[in-house]
Amino acid sequence: MRIGLFIPCYIDAFFPKVGIATLELLERFGYDVTYPRDQTCCGQPMANSGFNAECAATEALFVRNFSGFDYVVAPSGSCVHHVRDNFDAIEQTDEVRAVRARTYEIVEFLHDIVKPEAFPWAKFPHRVGLHNSCGTLRRLRHAKASELREPFFSKPLDLLSKVEGIEFVTPARPDECCGFGGTFSVFEERVSSKMGYDKVSDHAKAGAEYIVSADTSCLMHQQGCAERIGVPIKFIHIAQILNGASA
Amino acid sequence: MSSEPIPPKGISTPETAQVRASEDGEVIYRHGQRLDHAEAASKPLRSAPEKQPRGARIRGNRPIDQAEAAARFIAAPEHEEMHDARLWDLRHKRDREMQVIPEWETLRALASAIKEHTLTHLDEYLEQFEAHAQGNGVHVHWARDAAEHNRIVHGILRDHGARSLIKSKSMLTEECGMRHYMASVGIEVIETDLGERIQQLDNEDPSHVVVPAVHKLRTDVAEVFAKTIGTDPDNSDVHYLAESQREATRPLILDADAGMTGCNFAVADTGTVTVCTNEGNADLSANVPKLHIASIGIEKIIPRLEHLAVFVRLLSRSALGSPITQYTSHFRGPREGGEMHFVLVDNGRSARLGMEEFWTSLKCIRCGACMNTCPVYRRSGGLSYGATYSGPIGIIIDPTFNARKYSNLPFASTLNGSCTNVCPVKINIHEQIYAWRRELVKQHEVPFVKKVAMKAAGEVLSRPAVYRAAVATANAAIDHLPRFVIYNGLNAWGKHREVPNPPDQSFHSWYQQNRGEKP
Numbered sequence: 051m052r053i054g055l056f057i058p059c060y061i062d063a064f065f066p067k068v069g070i071a072t073l074e075l076l077e078r079f080g081y082d083v084t085y086p087r088d089q090t091c092c093g094q095p096m097a098n099s100g101f102n103a104e105c106a107a108t109e110a111l112f113v114r115n116f117s118g119f120d121y122v123v124a125p126s127g128s129c130v131h132h133v134r135d136n137f138d139a140i141e142q143t144d145e146v147r148a149v150r151a152r153t154y155e156i157v158e159f160l161h162d163i164v165k166p167e168a169f170p171w172a173k174f175p176h177r178v179g180l181h182n183s184c185g186t187l188r189r190l191r192h193a194k195a196s197e198l199r200e201p202f203f204s205k206p207l208d209l210l211s212k213v214e215g216i217e218f219v220t221p222a223r224p225d226e227c228c229g230f231g232g233t234f235s236v237f238e239e240r241v242s243s244k245m246g247y248d249k250v251s252d253h254a255k256a257g258a259e260y261i262v263s264a265d266t267s268c269l270m271h272q273q274g275c276a277e278r279i280g281v282p283i284k285f286i287h288i289a290q291i292l293n294g295a296s297a
Numbered sequence: 298m299s300s301e302p303i304p305p306k307g308i309s310t311p312e313t314a315q316v317r318a319s320e321d322g323e324v325i326y327r328h329g330q331r332l333d334h335a336e337a338a339s340k341p342l343r344s345a346p347e348k349q350p351r352g353a354r355i356r357g358n359r360p361i362d363q364a365e366a367a368a369r370f371i372a373a374p375e376h377e378e379m380h381d382a383r384l385w386d387l388r389h390k391r392d393r394e395m396q397v398i399p400e401w402e403t404l405r406a407l408a409s410a411i412k413e414h415t416l417t418h419l420d421e422y423l424e425q426f427e428a429h430a431q432g433n434g435v436h437v438h439w440a441r442d443a444a445e446h447n448r449i450v451h452g453i454l455r456d457h458g459a460r461s462l463i464k465s466k467s468m469l470t471e472e473c474g475m476r477h478y479m480a481s482v483g484i485e486v487i488e489t490d491l492g493e494r495i496q497q498l499d500n501e502d503p504s505h506v507v508v509p510a511v512h513k514l515r516t517d518v519a520e521v522f523a524k525t526i527g528t529d530p531d532n533s534d535v536h537y538l539a540e541s542q543r544e545a546t547r548p549l550i551l552d553a554d555a556g557m558t559g560c561n562f563a564v565a566d567t568g569t570v571t572v573c574t575n576e577g578n579a580d581l582s583a584n585v586p587k588l589h590i591a592s593i594g595i596e597k598i599i600p601r602l603e604h605l606a607v608f609v610r611l612l613s614r615s616a617l618g619s620p621i622t623q624y625t626s627h628f629r630g631p632r633e634g635g636e637m638h639f640v641l642v643d644n645g646r647s648a649r650l651g652m653e654e655f656w657t658s659l660k661c662i663r664c665g666a667c668m669n670t671c672p673v674y675r676r677s678g679g680l681s682y683g684a685t686y687s688g689p690i691g692i693i694i695d696p697t698f699n700a701r702k703y704s705n706l707p708f709a710s711t712l713n714g715s716c717t718n719v720c721p722v723k724i725n726i727h728e729q730i731y732a733w734r735r736e737l738v739k740q741h742e743v744p745f746v747k748k749v750a751m752k753a754a755g756e757v758l759s760r761p762a763v764y765r766a767a768v769a770t771a772n773a774a775i776d777h778l779p780r781f782v783i784y785n786g787l788n789a790w791g792k793h794r795e796v797p798n799p800p801d802q803s804f805h806s807w808y809q810q811n812r813g814e815k816p
Contacts, residue, residue, distance in 0.1 A: 057805075059758070061804060062768060062803050062804045063803055064800065065797075065800070066800050066802065066803055066807050067800070069804035069808075070804065070807060073808075073812075084815055084816060085805075085808050085812070085815070087761075087808075088761040089761070090757075090758045090759070090761055090764040093758070095751075096754055096755050096758075098712065098731070098734070099708075099734060099743075099751055100707075100733075100735045100736075100737055101738055101748075101751040102735050104751050104752055104755035105755055105758075106755075107755060107758075107759030108755060108758040108759040110759070111758075111761070136731070184711065184713035184714055184715075188713065188714035188717075188718060189714065195715075196392060197392070197670065197715055197718035197719045198402065198718055199395050199396065199399075199401040223385070225715065226672055227672045227711045229672065231710070231711030231712060232712075234708070234710070234711050235790065236789040236790055237708055237747070238363075238364045238367065238673070238708070239364075239789040239792055239793060239794075240364065240367060240368035240371055240792075240793065241364070241367045241673050241676050241677055242711075243792070244371050244377075244676050245672050245676060245711075246794065270797050271794065273795070273797065274790070274794030274795040274796065275793070275794050277794075277795040278793060278794050278795050
């Protein structure tokens with residue numbers, strides 16, 4: 051099975067460890083993983099701001115890079131949401147539709163396709179608060195959202211529970227958006243940062259040493275907020291824990 | 298409880314961080330104000346109540362700057378924290394009520410389907426409603442827009458020689474600017490909903506569709522009442538304030554010439570109107586004077602009485618987390634010697650019904666659940682939107698009234714989607730917010746600087762070589778620039794957040810080094 055690894059721009063530039071963990075994790079399960087060198091972005095920053103025409107060339111490039119793989123896997127829920135649900139600036143050919151349908155976020159790929167019994171290499175003896183980003187929670191449906199009356203389920207918790215030593219804490223508002231919101235974080239920076247302060251404080255009050263998430267963009271924002279107001283909490287992507295990061 | 302005012306040791310919020318000893322240990326700062334040592338030790342840190350932050354600045358037709366007003370709201374931490382906690386509490390109670398109803402999701406689906414059916418047969422049901430209401434002895438009027446609504450109401454009042462009008466809360470009359478209009482023609486309007494009355498006395502619009510004064514602290518209310526009805530400015534006891542208001546308003550209600558209500562549901566099959574309140578003030582407004590006028594948005598129609606059961610079960614649970622409103626009043630026809638008038642108002646609704654991406658916003662039953670759950674609304678205050686409707690539902694309705702003036706509002710959202718999940722009639726609110734952004738860009742109603750930035754981003758991100766160079770430069774820049782260059786007023790990210798530390802190498806170059814043999 052050939053997997054195309056999609057590493058979004060901000061992970062490439064600022065959080066290479068998240069990309070490396072995702073790659074190594076997929077390789078551990080025996081997949082043939084390739085990172086197409088000419089990839090850049092999925093187009094989401096422009097599309098979320100309403101500039102759909104401006105992301106046509108970026109979307110076309112994405113399809114050129116990822117056409118022909120059995121799956122495209124990325125460690126970023128919001129980017130996968132864009133590709134799967136909103137990627138319509140270009141003509142919807144069979145090729146485009148195939149790439150869109152085969153694009154998975156790493157948690158759902160592991161949970162729904164790989165279905166691992168265990169992560170024997172992973173140990174994480176820490177108290178963690180899980181941050182389900184809004185893109186993974188309410189669009190990709192990683193877990194039950196608190197607003198809906200439905201049975202409990204959580205793909206990230208299913209996976210993380212298989213990691214030795216891990217302990218979970220629950221903040222008072224587990225589903226509350228952290229305020230990143232893509233370009234919202236700069237165009238409405240004050241509300242965005244206040245939401246971030248509240249989010250990291252909520253996790254810290256619950257006793258979390260780490261905030262873990264499938265969305266590095268939320269973590270980047272939360273980390274910036276925590277550092278600014280002096281909340282002593284660390285941030286880690288779920289792929290890093292599953293790949294055996296020790297701390 | 299979800300919101301704990303005092304953070305545990307070792308955790309500082311921006312607010313507590315402001316109460317701290319400076320380096321010499323002698324001076325204390327709070328909210329940016331220096332307090333000398335003796336004053337800080339002998340008095341409460343704050344002697345005067347925090348001033349209420351006001352809403353968005355309205356400058357004619359120019360785009361409302363929601364972000365600016367929201368920043369001022371956050372700069373008043375007592376208001377912002379109270380507002381966030383109070384509305385989150387409503388959301389919390391809503392969740393609790395939802396858990397009590399096993400068929401909750403079925404009810405939402407039913408409500409949505411009933412609205413969908415009605416809106417797609419609106420002409421038939423409106424005519425049915427009119428005929429049945431007339432059969433009950435009610436006068437029915439049709440208003441194309443806000444101005445016609447106000448003229449019709451004024452005409453009815455003039456015919457009866459009425460000089461004063463008591464009314465219950467109605468977002469439609471807010472939308473029509475009726476209070477201002479009536480003031481201009483010399484008719485005294487008295488709001489009977491407590492929150493709405495507070496807002497009227499403060500000459501401020503409601504900030505929320507259900508709890509109009511939710512952004513005010515009781516000290517703000519004490520200040521308003523002291524100025525307007527003569528209460529003790531230093532007494533902010535809520536019982537005292539409520540009782541004083543009751544004493545001041547009751548005589549006005551008893552003497553009023555005419556009464557007005559809004560409408561939550563208009564039943565086509567019976568020609569009746571249902572109004573839901575918690576204070577019983579709609580009943581006072583409708584029943585004390587002999588003349589009752591109800592203003593009704595044409596989207597309020599439901600086909601039959603049995604459908605009401607679905608909506609009544611959803612409305613107050615979604616709005617306030619209570620099983621039902623204290624009063625659910627049904628108005629059928631005039632009492633003996635009295636008159637009842639229904640004014641059916643379009644005011645842009647027919648046009649909205651024709652908007653392919655946005656027509657389902659007409660399903661809204663004005664419960665406010667989307668506002669209570671919205672993390673942006675809770676931290677901004679409803680008045681920051683500078684529009685009749687605020688929060689998520691406002692963001693998707695307001696631009697239908699004026700795309701230019703409200704062009705910034707669809708950007709006041711993180712697109713988190715919680716609004717869609719709580720909506721009792723299943724409006725895809727966050728998807729419509731996204732669609733409005735596209736629509737406004739198409740109509741060129743976005744700032745030039747954003748256009749330039751997005752066009753540039755599109756250029757860079759579609760050219761791998763240019764992009765690769767940009768990533769390398771960004772890292773190098775952050776690594777080498779002094780702090781004041783990164784953290785200045787021009788870098789919105791860095792105003793209230795740290796910029797991530799650049800790693801030694803990008804993923805791309807790591808991959809090249811470690812998996813270089815791969816294609």
